[in-house]
Amino acid sequence: MVFQGIELRRIVEGEASLLVPSTSTVSPPSSPVFYNPRMEVSRDIAIGCLRAYHKMVGRDLKVIEPLTATGVRGIRYAKEVEGVSEVIIGDVNPLAAELAKRNVELNGLTGVVRVEKAEANQLLSTMAKPGSRYDVVDLDPFGSPAPYVEAALRALNSGGLLMLTATDAPPLCGVYPRVAERRYGGRSLRTEYCHELAVRLIMGFICREAGKLDLAIKPLLSYSLEHHFRVCVLIEVGASKSTFSFRYLGYVEHCPRCGHRFLKHGIATALEERCPLCGSRLLIGGPLWCGPIQDRMFVDQVLREVEASGFRHKRRESSLLSTIVEESQAPPLYYTVDSLSHRLRSREPPMTSIMEELRSSGFQVYRTHFHPKGLKTDAMINDLLSTIARLVKIGADDEGYQAYQHP
Ligand SMILES: C[S@@+](CC[C@H](N)C(=O)[O-])C[C@H]1O[C@@H](n2cnc3c(N)ncnc32)[C@H](O)[C@@H]1O
Ligand SMILES: [Zn+2]
Known part of the structure; x- marks a missing residue:
């Protein structure tokens, strides 16, 4: 089938039936509208998160996914999560918005899922007032989510859920520390535990963005998988909660000679210069989030949701989530x-x-x-x-x- 000059094929993902470009690959320039089948695992886990969150708050959910491409994520949320009453999906690419509309109709979701051809920050800012805010924002960009985090926080209700993806692994994993400083306001380090540091840098950034708005974050789930990182945090309103959450900001100090490493809490704290074990000069990463990065009860519920699902990759997803449940109480780094x-x-x-x-x-x-x-x-x-x-x-x-x- 050809749609606006794009060759399409029909696929099924979860309970959604979708039209996606036949040429769809992981690299954006080669496909007019992006669809990556390998991200199905991430979308399944996000559905598990929404189901767990719905059970946690016990009310209907309004969801916004402002970087949607084919619409697959938002459409699956509307179809597969009980209690999702309204979804807005958006994309700045007119072809993506048109295709997402076709997919919404194909799934019989007109009236539940609304498609907007809009720039993500502009779309989010239209929701940033009392009475217009949403319960869940999912940011799934190419590369870094950093440009959208403030607008996403403004568009969320108190107790809302922010889920986001980051695919800019080289900056976050210490290959380009200067880029990480620019994007996330913290230095990355190239170490064997850089994937955990990446998640902590993203969370540290969200915490500081939230602080500007007197909001606090409570991390629920975070993971790295293949080329991407996913972070899921609860947003709470209140200046004192926000101040309290800043206690979890700090630095990582790493000895490149002997491998000793530790977290140092406090954003304006005195840092050790020398390794207490071997006396070498320490490398410093951050500021980043030094607090818990998983909520055991939440991850356990997401695991149960995935185990009860019909997801085709559920064994792999359950194995990932079970390991996260185990490590949720473990020391960092x-x-x-x-x-x-x-x-x-x-x-x-x-x-x-x-x-x-x-x-x-x-x-x-x-x-x-x-x-x-x-x-x-x-x-x-x-x-x-x-x-x-x-x-x-x-x-x-x-x-x-x-x-x-x-x-
Ligand atoms: C990684 S894709 C989204 C994938 C999709 N969420 C999924 O699960 O398949 C990122 C999308 O964001 C869109 N995009 C990029 N910059 C944008 C912006 N500033 N505002 C809105 N959409 C944007 C791109 O056109 C692209 O379709
Ligand atoms: Zn040392």
Whole structure:
């Protein structure tokens, strides 16, 4: 089928039937309207979040998705989440808005889902007054969500839900720290735990944007998957709550020599210059969010929603969410077994052996969804290195032995 010069094909995602460009690929310039089938997992989890949120607040929900492309996200929210009474989807690209309208009609949602051909910030700003605000805003842009966060916060009701995607991994993961400073107001670091730092940078940015408006954030769920990051936070109104949430802002300090790392709470705090373990100069990342990045009860409910669903990728989604439930109580800033073994120039012992050994020494230890070989633990780097050295039987004559004996 050809629509406004675009070759279309029919697909089914979740309960929605959609027309999407036949040429649709992940790279924007090659498709006149963007549709990425690999983001179905992210959309399914977002549906789980909305279902969990609806149960939490117990009232009908008005949702806005101002960067919609084919309309798939907003249409699925209207079709698949009980209690979603109204959805506005928008896109600045006229072809996208036209196609989204066709998809709304195709799904019998005229009257529930409204399509706007509009710039996202302009659309959001029309909702930024009492009586016009929405319960949920989902920002799903190309690259960084930063340009839309303030308008999204203004368009939300008290107790509203902000969900967003960031796909600008190179700045957030320390490849372009200056770009992260510009976009998120915080420096990124290129470390083995950069995916967690990316989420913390995004949350730190949302917290500061919220602070300007006397709003506070409460993180509910965050994850990294393939090339993107997703963050889901509750927005609360009140100057004192906002001031309180600023206590969770701070910095990460990282020793590039021995691998020691820690979070330092406080946005205007004195920072350590030297590593307490080896005396080397520390690298500083942030400001970023140092507080909890998951709400165990919320993630647990999202997991239950996904398990009860008919999503075709539900095994993968459940596995991701189960790991997040587990790690929700874990200490921050994970280590990876490959980088620890690399420091020791040793082979990698199995994850399970390291975890058992650490537990038997009295440490907390959890896996993390951020990295397949990641460990969240209250053990320090030296404890981790000596545990691995014991497991692989590194002796005093071995090259890597010095790495943890005399960092
Ligand atoms: C990543 S795509 C959205 C994907 C969609 N949410 C999904 O789940 O498939 C981003 C969309 O934002 C649109 N866009 C880019 N800048 C915009 C702006 N300032 N205002 C509104 N739409 C914009 C693009 O045309 C594109 O369709
Ligand atoms: Zn050090």
